[in-house]
Ligand SMILES: Nc1ncnc2c1ncn2[C@@H]1O[C@H](COP(=O)(O)OP(=O)(O)OP(=O)(O)O)[C@@H](O)[C@H]1O
């Protein structure tokens with residue numbers, strides 16, 4: 001019953017963009033890192049954000065998850081502006097966005113299960129979250145998530161005792177538990193060897209099925225293999241935006257060229 | 261526009277500054293070598309009258325000592341509980357800017373009140389004895405613990421906090437999952453250290469009648485019963501050493 005009631009609504013929603021960036025400029029102090037960015041992401045899209053160092057990829061992703069607020073312009077998530085002055089509503093929106101970082105950014109001296117459970121924090125009241133640190137909650141959910149990333153027996157290990165590749169998979173397990181509609185990843189594989197990189201990319205694209213995925217990548221071949229849309233960023237502006245098949249090698253060369 | 265200075269200017273400038281500072285400070289001391297040599301016999305006399313210690317007052321020492329430890333335990337705990345919110349409000353990475361400045365000002369204000377003055381204040385409020393000392397220690401501890409805690413909070417890895425915040429976690433949850441685990445060992449280590457320090461501070465508070473072993477110590481010195489005062493100091497020495505040993509072992513455990 002409930003499903004039947006909800007499905008038309010969800011179908012209607014699915015044609016709406018998941019993420020919408022409109023006329024966004026961002027300045028660190030007086031220097032603009034991004035100027036007049038317009039970008040629309042539809043549900044289920046897999047987008048690679050590429051471009052030279054300093055182009056503004058990390059800045060754009062931070063604007064998309066609400067860590068930074070645009071100097072001008074708006075970022076909307078699921079049709080709602082992210083810069084909601086009401087913290088409760090903003091947090092509810094942030095629950096729908098999962099972020100994976102290059103340096104993992106886990107809390108190193110917590111056990112793995114708590115780092116995974118951090119994905120639940122948006123849903124748990126504070127006393128349940130606190131109690132879970134003493135008496136772990138949601139063990140089954142965490143165990144399943146860890147099993148999906150291939151770390152079923154690391155539930156109670158200390159996070160800083162894991163290797164870089166394992167920590168990255170813990171970060172992905174956190175996102176699995178969070179179960180957001182949109183997945184952001186900032187250079188998720190630049191610290192991993194090629195085999196682990198393929199593993200992580202497969203995980204991200206698989207667990208991101210049905211979700212909108214946007215990740216910044218330095219490795220072009222990964223971008224072309226795992227994503228269907230490329231957004232090239234150069235000096236804070238969108239240089240190109242199109243399907244992988246439509247972007248020419250000349251455009252790529254131009255994107256990374258050294259002279260202005 | 262900056263213009264380049266030769267390399268030697270900075271070190272020479274800094275060192276002459278340091279020398280000047282010491283010369284200036286020595287003026288205030290009125291150093292007088294004759295006075296020092298003339299005072300030597302008095303020092304020897306004072307020290308010789310401290311020995312041998314009079315061990316007949318050991319039981320009094322023991323009781324006063326237990327009171328001192330009890331005062332320190334409660335005083336430190338009170339200080340720790342009060343320091344947490346002050347430190348949270350002072351931490352630049354956790355509190356809003358408008359709160360950081362007044363909270364730091366409060367810390368400095370508390371730190372600049374000598375423990376003796378706090379002791380006098382609470383003796384006036386609650387009368388002679390241990391309650392006054394405990395309260396004085398509690399407030400005195402805030403000045404130091406809040407600063408230590410604040411520094412522990414500010415050393416927390418900001419990126420791990422960011423990664424929690426973007427999942428939609430509230431401020432309180434970021435504190436639970438990000439700050440707490442990263443500061444727990446430092447904060448408990450500092451608190452233990454403060455407990456240890458307060459046992460010594462409590463004996464100073466005895467001077468103004470705020471209970472504990474310092475009270476007995478001062479009484480014996482006032483009535484010229486130096487050997488008995490020595491016993492008090494010896495007992496204090498033993499206890500401070502033992503507690504220092506225990507707490508440094510505990511702190512090492514915490515750091516693991
Ligand atoms: N916190 C900051 N304060 C001031 N300037 C910053 C800050 N972070 C980034 N910038 C500047 O903003 C611009 C874009 O930086 P950003 O980190 O978004 O680039 P990026 O594309 O992610 O680069 P990389 O590929 O090296 O990670 C750069 O010129 C950088 O110097």
Ligand SMILES: [Mg+2]
Pocket residue numbers: 057058059186
């Ligand atoms: Mg970057």
